[in-house]
Structures are given as structure tokens and as C-alpha cells.
Amino acid sequence: MSHKSSHSFIYYACLVFISLIISCNEESxxxxxxEEVPTDEVPTDExxxxxxxxNEESTADELLKSFINENGGESAxxxxxxxxxxxLLLSQEDIEAGRLEEAQEKIDSIFTQMPFSDSNWEDIxxxxxxxxxxxxxxxxxxxxxxxxxxxxxxxxxxxxxxxLTMTAVIAPCAEVNRPTLPNYTPETVNLNIxxxxxxxxxxxxxVSTALFRRWVQAITGGVKVNLRVHILNQCTTVDYxxxxxxxxxxxxxxxxxxxxxxxxxxxxxxxxxxxxxxxxGNGAGYDRFFITGGMGGYxxxxxxxxxxxxxxxxxxxxxxxxxYHEVEIRAYQPQWFQHEFMHHLYRKWNxxxxxxxxxxxxxxxxxxxxxxxxxxxxxxxxxINKRLLTASPTLAAGLKASNQGDFEITDPSxxxxxxxxxxxxxxxxxxxxxxxxxxxxxxxxxxxxxxxxIIDGELWTGADCPYGEQKxxxxxxxxxxxxxxYFNGEAYEKIN
Numbered sequence: 001m002s003h004k005s006s007h008s009f010i011y012y013a014c015l016v017f018i019s020l021i022i023s024c025n026e027e028s029x030x031x032x033x034x035e036e037v038p039t040d041e042v043p044t045d046e047x048x049x050x051x052x053x054x055n056e057e058s059t060a061d062e063l064l065k066s067f068i069n070e071n072g073g074e075s076a077x078x079x080x081x082x083x084x085x086x087x088l089l090l091s092q093e094d095i096e097a098g099r100l101e102e103a104q105e106k107i108d109s110i111f112t113q114m115p116f117s118d119s120n121w122e123d124i125x126x127x128x129x130x131x132x133x134x135x136x137x138x139x140x141x142x143x144x145x146x147x148x149x150x151x152x153x154x155x156x157x158x159x160x161x162x163x164l165t166m167t168a169v170i171a172p173c174a175e176v177n178r179p180t181l182p183n184y185t186p187e188t189v190n191l192n193i194x195x196x197x198x199x200x201x202x203x204x205x206x207v208s209t210a211l212f213r214r215w216v217q218a219i220t221g222g223v224k225v226n227l228r229v230h231i232l233n234q235c236t237t238v239d240y241x242x243x244x245x246x247x248x249x250x251x252x253x254x255x256x257x258x259x260x261x262x263x264x265x266x267x268x269x270x271x272x273x274x275x276x277x278x279x280x281g282n283g284a285g286y287d288r289f290f291i292t293g294g295m296g297g298y299x300x301x302x303x304x305x306x307x308x309x310x311x312x313x314x315x316x317x318x319x320x321x322x323x324y325h326e327v328e329i330r331a332y333q334p335q336w337f338q339h340e341f342m343h344h345l346y347r348k349w350n351x352x353x354x355x356x357x358x359x360x361x362x363x364x365x366x367x368x369x370x371x372x373x374x375x376x377x378x379x380x381x382x383x384i385n386k387r388l389l390t391a392s393p394t395l396a397a398g399l400k401a402s403n404q405g406d407f408e409i410t411d412p413s414x415x416x417x418x419x420x421x422x423x424x425x426x427x428x429x430x431x432x433x434x435x436x437x438x439x440x441x442x443x444x445x446x447x448x449x450x451x452x453x454i455i456d457g458e459l460w461t462g463a464d465c466p467y468g469e470q471k472x473x474x475x476x477x478x479x480x481x482x483x484x485x486y487f488n489g490e491a492y493e494k495i496n
Contacts, residue, residue, distance in 0.1 A: 140348035144335035160222030191276035249278030297489015408457025
């Protein structure tokens with residue numbers, strides 16, 4: 001893969017609706033999870049880890065008992081809270097063991113006692129900005145995971161012969177630029193990835209994504225999602241932008257993925273990057289939130305999960321206190337992965353208008369009239385059941401990385417034309433590629449333009465592009481005609 005990179009991405013992070021952080025990944029960082037390293041020290045490469053973790057895991061019942069005992073006993077929790085956690089863990093264990101009827105009995109029982117969107121769920125939930133709360137089970141408690149399990153059971157937990165690959169790309173170290181208190185003066189430090197991310201063959205990453213991957217398998221009619229963990233042999237950079245109300249901190253995600261070997265890249269359908277956190281301390285003392293992740297795009301519109309290491313190790317300041325127990329990981333991380341993934345589904349199948357405006361579901365009045373429920377997890381399940389399960393292309397087909405083949409651009413005029421990013425939300429989404437004096441140029445209706453160049457038969461943005469130099473993937477139809485150009489991981493469809 002090329003090592004040219006873009007240093008700027010457009011992410012579906014939780015920036016627009018910062019006041020409605022329910023599952024957004026705004027970060028703070030406990031420095032015990034990282035260590036400063038000399039600038040010239042690069043950890044050695046480690047072999048990719050395929051399919052699954054090799055460590056044996058505790059049974060769900062043992063896991064929950066250990067969590068309860070470590071945190072004050074059953075009296076420290078409400079009975080409904082314990083019921084939700086127990087149902088989540090035991091039902092997932094049943095499904096993984098093929099005990100679908102047992103799982104259905106447990107799920108039916110809890111939703112009989114506490115129906116979808118019932119006020120009892122609110123009574124056992126903590127505030128999403130609860131810096132004094134000890135635990136983070138998601139909001140409402142375990143509700144997202146339970147609804148995902150309910151959908152898995154309803155769809156029959158299908159298994160097929162096809163598979164998708166989710167590749168987690170880990171930067172072993174980073175040169176991190178971050179703000180400091182009291183005057184927000186920037187400092188640069190060199191950090192290693194938190195050891196919890198890679199230990200036990202990446203078990204934490206497998207546990208964090210297990211329910212999400214099983215749910216994707218269900219909604220695609222049985223397409224298994226395998227997790228591959230790839231550790232780079234080079235550091236990355238992490239930088240930030242202070243917007244006044246939020247601080248956004250990201251790694252150079254594109255260069256991280258560009259450094260992945262071709263054989264792995266060609267077999268990847270979902271990308272996930274993990275880098276050392278760019279938030280100083282635990283984020284306390286700042287009068288604004290940190291955002292360090294979300295959903296982006298790479299190449300020909302593949303989903304890109306962006307995260308830092310601390311997100312899977314400790315609770316951010318606004319979500320709780322201390323390090324995560326595995327029970328919390330299993331309860332909360334499905335909520336985060338589903339939230340980010342739904343951005344991708346709504347972008348990919350935009351004809352349904354399910355996210356014409358960012359996070360529009362936070363406003364209940366925007367929901368389609370046939371959708372029931374009150375929380376975003378309800379919106380997601382309704383979206384799948386009432387729109388996406390019958391979409392064309394199917395979820396199974398649309399989530400598979402397209403085979404771009406060995407198409408080379410020999411005549412620049414082939415890319416000339418008008419393009420639209422749909423839904424059109426601003427004038428940057430209406431584009432014309434023009435050719436003047438043998439020079440290609442990208443120009444949008446906002447009056448902004450930049451050069452395009454052809455390098456080794458591939459289309460690249462020029463150095464004058466405000467998003468940096470990056471390769472633009474091209475999608476062809478069966479007649480080898482261009483149907484879309486992918487910029488910043490988003491499809492710009494050719495309209496003439």
C-alpha cells in the first residue's frame with residue numbers, strides 16, 4: 001500500500017451533538033495505562049492475531065459474581081440492575097453455546113418485566129455525564145446489548161459460509177501533541193500503547209467486540225465477522241484541535257492503515273485503529289470535553305472505527321470512576337460499537353433518510369412514523385427491522401469490501417464529470433472534476449478547489465487539498481465505467 005497519507009479525516013464522531021453524549025467516545029486518560037518512551041525507541045513488530053483469543057474466559061455467572069463481590073455485594077445494586085446484567089451475560093453465553101431457546105427465555109423474561117422503553121430502565125440508569133458514578137454499564141443499563149441479543153434471537157442467530165474481516169490496527173507508540181493546564185499550552189510527549197490492549201493475544205479487543213460482531217452476523221443473515229489484530233512496526237502521531245467547547249484528538253489514521261501489508265488490507269472489510277491516548281491525565285480540570293474517536297471512512301467507503309487505548313481500560317471522567325471490569329466492558333462497549341456502526345449503515349444506505357442530519361434520532365420528532373421506542377438503541381433496531389433487512393444491496397453484500405481489481409487510469413478524461421455525496425448536506429458535497437490543459441481539478445459548489453494528479457495509474461489529491469494528499473478509490477460498473485469516486489472514505493456518485 002502507498003505510504004502517502006492524509007493528515008485529516010472527516011469523522012462521524014460525536015462532535016455535533018456534544019450535549020447529548022449517550023454513547024459518544026469522548027476521552028480522558030489515566031496515565032498509568034501508558035508510559036513515556038524515548039523518541040527514537042520503536043517497539044518491535046508483532047505478528048497479526050487472527051480469528052479469536054487463545055485464553056480461556058470465565059463463565060458469565062462467575063464473572064458477574066466476581067464483579068458483585070468486588071463492589072460491595074448485591075446490596076450495592078438494585079435488583080433490576082442485577083437482572084439486566086445477569087440477563088445480558090447469561091444470554092450471550094447461551095447464544096455462543098448454541099442454546100438459543102434458553103437465551104430467548106431469559107430475554108423474553110426481562111422484557112416482560114421491563115418492556116422496551118419502560119420507565120424502569122431509566123430508574124436503573126446513571127447519567128451519561130456522571131463523573132461521580134462508579135460504574136458504566138451504558139445508558140440505560142445494558143439496554144443496548146439486550147436489544148442486540150433480542151434481535152439476534154429473533155433472527156434465529158443464523159450461520160452461513162461467508163465472512164467479513166474486522167482489522168484492528170494498533171500503533172505501538174505515538175508522538176502525542178496535547179494541551180496542558182492551566183493555559184492549554186501544547187506539549188509533545190512520546191507514549192507507548194497501553195499493555196492491556198495487546199496482552200493475552202488481544203483478548204480485551206475480542207471481548208469488547210464479541211457481541212457487536214455476533215449482532216452483525218445476525219443482521220447479515222449469517223455472515224461471520226472475524227477480528228484480526230495487527231500491530232504496526234512503527235509509531236504514529238496524535239494531534240488535537242481545540243474548538244473552544246471540545247478538544248478533538250486523533251491519530252494519523254490513514255497513514256496507520258496505509259502501513260498495513262497489502263495481503264491484510266485486501267482481506268479487510270471493517271477498519272479499526274487504536275493509538276495511545278491524546279488526553280492528558282484523566283481529563284480533569286478542563287472546561288471542555290475531549291473527543292478521541294468515532295466513525296470515519298477509508299478507501300472505497302469502508303467503515304473506520306477510531307479509538308484510543310484508554311477507551312477500553314478506564315472510564316472517562318464523564319462516564320464513571322476507575323478502571324473497567326469485564327462486566328462493564330461487556331455491557332458498555334456493544335453500545336459504543338453499535339452507535340458508530342449505525343453511522344456507517346445510514347451513510348451507506350442513505351436512501352432511507354435515517355441520518356440526513358447528524359444524530360437526528362436524538363430528536364424523537366424526526367423518527368419515521370412507523371418506528372416505536374424512545375432511545376437511540378430502539379431507533380437502531382427499528383432501522384434494521386423495518387428498512388435495512390430488505391435493503392438493496394443487502395447488508396451482507398453492501399458490507400463486503402468491493403473488489404477494485406487492477407484498474408489503472410491511463411486517460412485522465414475518464415474521471416471528468418459531476419459528482420454528488422448523498423445526502424447532500426452542504427455545497428462541499430456537490431462536485432465537478434474538470435480537465436484543463438491536461439490538469440485535473442476537483443471543484444465544489446462552495447467555491448473551493450484543489451488539484452488532482454494521477455500517480456502510477458491511481459487518482460490522488462494534490463498538496464493543495466485542505467484534507468491532505470490521499471488516494472481516491474474509484475468504483476466501476478460492469479462496463480468499466482466510473483460510478484463513484486471515494487474522497488475521505490465517502491462515495492461521491494457520478495451523476496453525468
